[in-house]
Amino acid sequence: MTEQELKEQILAAVLKAKETNPLTPSITNTVTINFVANAQLAVGGSAAMIYLPDEAETLASIGSSFYINMGTLLPVYAETLPRVIRVLKDNNKPWVLDPVGIGAGALRRSLLLSMKECPPSVIRGNASEIIALANLWELDSGITRDGVRGVDATDSVESARKAAVAVARFTQGSVSISGEEDLVTDGKYTVILKGGSAMCTKITGAGCSLGGVTAVYAAVASPFVAGLTASAVYNIASENAQKNCSGPASFQVAFLDNLYSITKEQVDNSEICVETEEL
Numbered sequence: 561m562t563e564q565e566l567k568e569q570i571l572a573a574v575l576k577a578k579e580t581n582p583l584t585p586s587i588t589n590t591v592t593i594n595f596v597a598n599a600q601l602a603v604g605g606s607a608a609m610i611y612l613p614d615e616a617e618t619l620a621s622i623g624s625s626f627y628i629n630m631g632t633l634l635p636v637y638a639e640t641l642p643r644v645i646r647v648l649k650d651n652n653k654p655w656v657l658d659p660v661g662i663g664a665g666a667l668r669r670s671l672l673l674s675m676k677e678c679p680p681s682v683i684r685g686n687a688s689e690i691i692a693l694a695n696l697w698e699l700d701s702g703i704t705r706d707g708v709r710g711v712d713a714t715d716s717v718e719s720a721r722k723a724a725v726a727v728a729r730f731t732q733g734s735v736s737i738s739g740e741e742d743l744v745t746d747g748k749y750t751v752i753l754k755g756g757s758a759m760c761t762k763i764t765g766a767g768c769s770l771g772g773v774t775a776v777y778a779a780v781a782s783p784f785v786a787g788l789t790a791s792a793v794y795n796i797a798s799e800n801a802q803k804n805c806s807g808p809a810s811f812q813v814a815f816l817d818n819l820y821s822i823t824k825e826q827v828d829n830s831e832i833c834v835e836t837e838e839l
Contacts, residue, residue: 561749563834566788571827573781573789578604582624582779585610586772587640589631589660592765595812599769602819603793605776611636616644624779626655627772633668641671645678654681654778658771662692672696679731681783684771687720687737694723699730717743721750725837736774736787738767744791746784747837753788754831755795757802759811770794793819796826
């Protein structure tokens, strides 16, 4: 698989999302729910933010894909998440997981552990979260530790590579890790994506919305291409937004504008590196 082939698949996913407007319901972090929805709309998705079990089941059955973010758990999620994941599995729908806060509390740990039986199509997180999830699922992460893993990574992207590959091979989907350089793997191929902006760390919701956008692309592309496309367009949009902002507030607005207007030329000029993993 060449860099050019991947860029062609990324562009195809960008265009197809805008053309088909896939319904992508989300159970997401209540702190960032507005930004997640706006980012999904910007790339062509149709957003629906939910939390009750019955409406979640209904939208999971009619939606094109689904997004689950573990950032702010509500008690009702003990019922909602298992029910919606079962519907997604029964209907063979792609879905994206962001395991924010893994290790914090018995409910979050129990829910994430149960997802091993019905794994997501794409898992998106920072390096520390991916390592922690691999350990929770008793996969070979290369690093063993206990503790909470939240929105701020304490591990490098490269240090989480073994864990990401192990998780991707187990789920037969893909894993995306955000950092100074992003990593996306399906267990066979690993792609390093460069670019982006440090301004993303000055606003809340950059990671959460990246997961939501990944779910939009999961409706129109394979899990691997969905993860690649979301990371690529986020790097492009954030780089360009930084050029025309005066601070975090104007950056957030400019970011959404740039996310909305991704071009073929920008995708062609993006910097990605394809590597093959040893079996």
